[in-house]
Amino acid sequence: MNYTCPKNSRCVCDDVDNGVGYRCKCMDGYHGNPYLNGCRDINECEDANLHDCKQNCINTDGGYNCSCRKGYHGDGRTNGEGCSPNRTLVVQITVGIGVSLLALLMGSLWFYLGYKRWKLMKLKEKFLRKNGGLMLQQQLSERQGSTHETAKIFTAEELEKATNNYSETRIIGKGGFGTVYKGILVDGRVVAIKKSKMVDQSQVDQFINEVLVLSQINHRNVVKLLGCCFETEVPLLVYEFVTKGTLFDYIHNTSKATKSNNSWEIHLRIATETAGVLSYLHSAASVPIIHRDVKSTNILLDETLTAKVSDFGASRLVPIDQAELSTMVQGTLGYLDPEYLQTSQLTEKSDVYSFGVVLVELLTRKKALSFDQPEEERNLSMYFLSALKEDRLLQVLDDCIVNEGNIEQLKEVSNLAKRCLRVKGEERPTMKEVAMELEGLRRMVIHPWVSNEANSEETESLLGGISMETISCGGHGDSSSGYDTMRNHIMLPVNDGR
Template sequence: MVPVVLDWAVGNQRCNEAKKNLTSFACKANSHCYDFDNGPGYRCNCSQGYEGNPYSPNGCSDIDECVISSPSPCNITCQNLPGTYNCSCPEGYEGDGRTDGSGCSPIPNSNNIPPLIKIALGISIGVSVLLLGGSWLYCGFRQRNIINLREKFFQQNGGIMLQQQLSMREGSVQYAKIFTAEDLEKATNNYHESRILGQGGQGTVYKGVLADTTVVAIKKAKVAEQSQSQIEQFINEVIILSQVNHRNVVKLLGCCLETQVPLLVYEFITNGTLYDHIHTVGGTTSMSWENRLRIATETAAALSYLHSAASTPIIHRDVKSTNILLDDNYVAKVSDFGSSRLIPMDQTQLTTLVQGTLGYLDPEYFQTSQLTERSDVYSFGVVLVELLTSKKAISFDRPEAERNLAMYFISAMKEDCLFEIVDEQVINDAKADQLKEVASLTNRCLRVKGDERPTMKEVAMELEGLRMMEKNSWLNDKKNLEETQYLLGDQLSNAYGGGTSMSNSTAYDSIANNAMTPFHSGR
């Protein structure tokens, strides 16, 4: 029944001596040693912030002040640390964050953005940077692929060969320009459909405006595989055509070889095609006979030049009214050389795959595949019939016997029914003798055998002669003759027999043989 107090200590050593022998030292982790105050030995106690048995093998364990303390020792954010804890304030606030201290208070003049919003903003900015970086990398790879592809097409289409040819001709006044794909994409607004001028079997023609404001026509051919020989021929044609300098031939300005098929760049002609003017929607046209004859003469002169005056003879191969363009003054311009062929100087014909337009195609070429200069003569003959009759080369709206205009014309000539098929305005404008001469020339152009057709040079000379006779027809007019007598005297008048006109054959021979200079008004 007497109270008992147990007073004890570990060993007989003080703390300093006991710590030297770690194997026998009784104070374990997270504890501290203190000397026994009632004799020898020492005791152990858990360090501040820890609890448990300091003598157990694992020692004392940490106290989580953020959890066990109530209320929380921190105003907003409490972070447990080994043996202690930490209080913090969010961004935009200041203080020690403790409930028993200064706590947290807003920093003056700071933007107090809630943490969630800041996190969202950070994520958004990060994602945006990733997207922009990815897009930049994609565009870079894509642009590089485009550049590589253009270089590949440039080589496939004979770009190196063309550059070599052009470098050899640097001293020449006329030469082709090599355009980049980017130049022509900008010129056509990326080949927008509103820029389309026309479409055909060879491809599509676009209107383009170059960086120097030059208006051009850009022909984009249909995709087709090309052999090495075809590439060499194309390059040769570009070189030849770029040097063709004739007022009645559409000028080839250059080409682009950075696309799958080459693009050709021509001068832009403003007034449409001959087909548009003689085959109007209403079926009538206001084109005078004088303009028709002049257009025929200019077209024949251009084809004659290509056949005989160009450095290498060129067969157009697709002469038709849609390939004869007219400028603002109705001057004819032969265009579209997509089917053209160059004739070597030692050859007069080529064996080719038959190509042309129904209604204009030379029947001999169709049967034999032998392409000659006379094939263009036949096609031009069909254009002459169009100018005479204002009818289309082929029309399934007409009776069967009249569907093919060339055959219908030949039949009318045999039956002496020329004036029944000639356009009414042409009959009113032209003289009968002159119409018969043009019709006779047309008939010869349309002969089945090519050898029986005139050459293009002969056709051009004869048309020029007929046109000069038309221009100088005032000599046959009595009123003009009297005026001539008054101005020039009786001597000139008597030389022409006092009003007797020259015969057609005499006038033509004079022009053909002596290159007679055209007369102009005596005034």
């Protein structure tokens, strides 16, 4: 039987008043009235209740299809295989995320390191300005045409590398003003690097001038200042390295000094060289310099036991029109000028007093301060002066040098030390006078006088016409008469004052 139903509909048998009939019904996937508007497609993808797709739903005429998104595979239905990601995509995504995180990390690290470098650079610039480095650079540039070798300005990195990051194993000395490290520069030079404990901002200009002056001092008995660094919180000074340590160790450390190399001749030479340096600083330098911390630990010895005065960290330049400076008292107990301690007025005579203590150390091989000694012997200068006053000098002199028979000469040097240790600075000799007297005594040790015409003129010049026959200082016994004659003519001012 032929039934006529519109498109997308089907014929359904039906009873019509208990008879046989039919009606039209839209097929599955279509809806509407087949008689009026016809059957229209249902879009199952618009209603989640009408499809079972897991990812993508694709509407078709009278139905729908399911599919998986890119990178996934399967039938796409929730009640079927569903959609599973491709392994290749997982790897790609994982690698992509990893690379992104690594790039982010590297970028952050680069930014952080760049920030740290920038901050360090700014900090170095701050220290450079604070410590007067810019001023020093300007001064050095103006002096480039000078015949003297000026100080080099080192970078902080150079000195860190030279000292192995200021390793404790590189420490060769400590003092009230800082720590000294042994350093090895890139060119192989061995140097001593002093790291100060503090810097007085009010003295920056003087400090710069002092560095400039010391860098141009070409004195064989001054430790050479090679350069400095201002990129750190406190300035760093670079000196030549002196191999044999300090005079303090030489005098007091018996393991380093044997009887043979502790002769009076060597002691006298060291004293003469040190006095010569201080005389030079006081009166021959372009701007007078007061060392202010003369002591045996600040006198170094090289391989030939030549004295090298060091540590000018407490030194002060003296303006030409001033005889004294008012400063905060600085120095080392046992060596400190009592007049300076009371008045805070620093003069060249303060160095004279400190040198007098060093001279007594060379004579006695006793320490300037010894708290393990009886009370009357704790302060070396007081103990020494007391021994001189009570005529018991031989009890305090070092046996090693007394046994050499230079008794009279030792008395002369002892009297010179006594003059240096006078309480009033105006009663002390100048360092120039001290140096001249020590040099004269040293010449007699090195060149004992002989009676010949070749040296008669020099003898008369030094001793004011004393005949050569009256002087002998070569050994023991009969030499005492020669010393007595010399003492009566030369050292009369020692006993009677300046």
